[in-house]
Amino acid sequence: ETGVTQTPRHLVMGMTNKKSLKCEQHLGHNAMYWYKQSAKKPLELMFVYNFKEQTENNSVPSRFSPECPNSSHLFLHLHTLQPEDSALYLCASSQVGYRGFSYEQYFGPGTRLTVT
Amino acid sequence: GQQVMQIPQYQHVQEGEDFTTYCNSSTTLSNIQWYKQRPGGHPVFLIQLVKSGEVKKQKRLTFQFGEAKKNSSLHITATQTTDVGTYFCGVNTDKLIFGTGTRLQVFP
Secondary structure: OOOEEEEOOEEEEOOOOEEEEEEEEOOOOOEEEEEEEOOOOOOEEEEEEEOOEEEEEOOOOOOEEEEEEEOOEEEEEEEOOOHHHOEEEEEEEEOEOHHHOEOOOEEOOOEEEEEO | OOOEEEEOOEEEEEOOOOEEEEEEEOOOOOOEEEEEEOOOOOOEEEEEEOOOOOEEEEOOEEEEEOOOOOEEEEEEOOOOHHHOEEEEEEEEOOOEEEOOOEEEEEEO
């Protein structure tokens, strides 16, 4: 499946580094999402962008900074992360209708992040 | 707020046995979605249920939406090793909320 792509697939960074995750969707959807997946919380919603506007910030620490320049691209900027931020970061997209109703979500392959 | 519980958390079965996972919500749902995530993979959409009491089948998988639209189940008949993975339900409120997932392991 190539509908949603993510780069890089693996990332190791120190706590003082700054890095960015990139997501691109080729499905013409109007909403994009960042999820964190770890053993503790299987699918934890972080951010939602609907028509490029952020509609959800699920109490995410400010060391995670999302950016959505257009409806096809989504970034997650990372700085001064902690070891507990090590996880799989998944991007998804969907078509969103009335009152935020989400049709099926299509996920990218994820970025496996390790913070040392 | 909206709570979505899935049970069981883990299930180990012998190949050929049946498997069922349940998704329970604290509120009435407009619809429910099911996803499967293979080990090392990403969640993949399986199906969406909308109507009260709705039952849908995909080969050996049977999906059911409760009459009160507060719960749903996914049943796999005669499991195969290819069924291994984590099954998530997702419920729509003002956003899609995922359940905690059920991890299925199938022993040959």
